[in-house]
Amino acid sequence: EADIYQTPRYLVIGTGKKITLECSQTMGHDKMYWYQQDPGMELHLIHYSYGVNSTEKGDLSSESTVSRIRTEHFPLTLESARPSHTSQYLCASTTGSLTGELFFGEGSRLTVL
Amino acid sequence: QQQVKQSPQSLIVQKGGISIINCAYENTAFDYFPWYQQFPGKGPALLIAIRPDVSEKKEGRFTISFNKSAKQFSLHIMDSQPGDSATYFCAASKRDYKLSFGAGTTVTVRA
Numbered sequence: 001e002a003d004i005y006q007t008p009r010y011l012v013i014g015t016g017k018k019i020t021l022e023c024s025q026t027m028g029h030d031k032m033y034w035y036q037q038d039p040g041m042e043l044h045l046i047h048y049s050y051g052v053n054s055t056e057k058g059d060l061s062s063e064s065t066v067s068r069i070r071t072e073h074f075p076l077t078l079e080s081a082r083p084s085h086t087s088q089y090l091c092a093s094t095t096g097s098l099t100g101e102l103f104f105g106e107g108s109r110l111t112v113l
Numbered sequence: 114q115q116q117v118k119q120s121p122q123s124l125i126v127q128k129g130g131i132s133i134i135n136c137a138y139e140n141t142a143f144d145y146f147p148w149y150q151q152f153p154g155k156g157p158a159l160l161i162a163i164r165p166d167v168s169e170k171k172e173g174r175f176t177i178s179f180n181k182s183a184k185q186f187s188l189h190i191m192d193s194q195p196g197d198s199a200t201y202f203c204a205a206s207k208r209d210y211k212l213s214f215g216a217g218t219t220v221t222v223r224a
Contacts, residue, residue, distance in 0.1 A: 104156025
C-alpha cells in the first residue's frame with residue numbers, strides 16, 4: 001500500500017474561505033502531482049513538482065497554488081474558495097523512472113457552499 | 114482538450130464474463146500507456162501498463178491490447194469477478210513524467 005496521505009478527506013466550507021489541502025508522502029519521491037477529479041470525468045493535472053522549490057501549473061488552469069518546501073510535503077491552497085472549486089482533489093507521487101508507477105492518496109473531497 | 118478518449122462510460126457484466134474497455138489517443142509522442150483501477154473512496158492504483166513496442170501484455174486476468182497504427186489500446190478483464198467492480202482509467206504519457214487520463218469506465222460485475 002502506498003504511503004501517501006491526504007488531509008482532510010472531506011471538507012465543507014463557505015464561499016470566500018481560505019483552505020489548504022495537505023499531502024504528504026514517506027517514499028522519498030521527488031515528483032509530486034495534484035489532480036482534480038469530477039464525477040464521470042477524467043483526472044485533470046492542475047499542479048506538479050519535480051523537486052523542492054520546483055512547482056509548475058498543469059494542463060487544467062486552476063486558481064489554487066502549491067508549494068514544495070520539503071520533499072515529502074506538497075500542500076495545495078485556495079485563497080478564496082468558490083462553489084466552482086467543489087471537486088475531489090487527488091495527490092500523487094512517483095519515482096524518477098519515466099514509467100514509474102504513480103501512487104495516489106485517497107483524495108480530499110471539497111464542497112464549497 | 115481530451116487527449117485520451119475512453120469508452121464505454123459504464124458497463125455491466127455477469128460474473129465470469131469478459132469486460133472490454135477501449136481507449137484512443139492522437140498524440141504520437143505518447144509512449145507509455147497504463148491502466149489504473151479506482152475503488153469508491155480510494156485513489157486510483159496502477160493495474161497494468163504497456164509500452165508501444167509490444168502489442169499485448171497479460172497479467173493474470175487482465176490483458177492490454179495495443180494497436181499502434183490505429184492509436185488505440187484496450188483493457189480486457191477475463192473471468193470478471195464481483196471484486197473487479199470499480200472504475201478503470203486508461204492513461205498515456207510522453208517522456209515528461211505527466212499522465213493524461215481518460216474519463217473512466219465504471220465496471221459492475223453482477224454475481
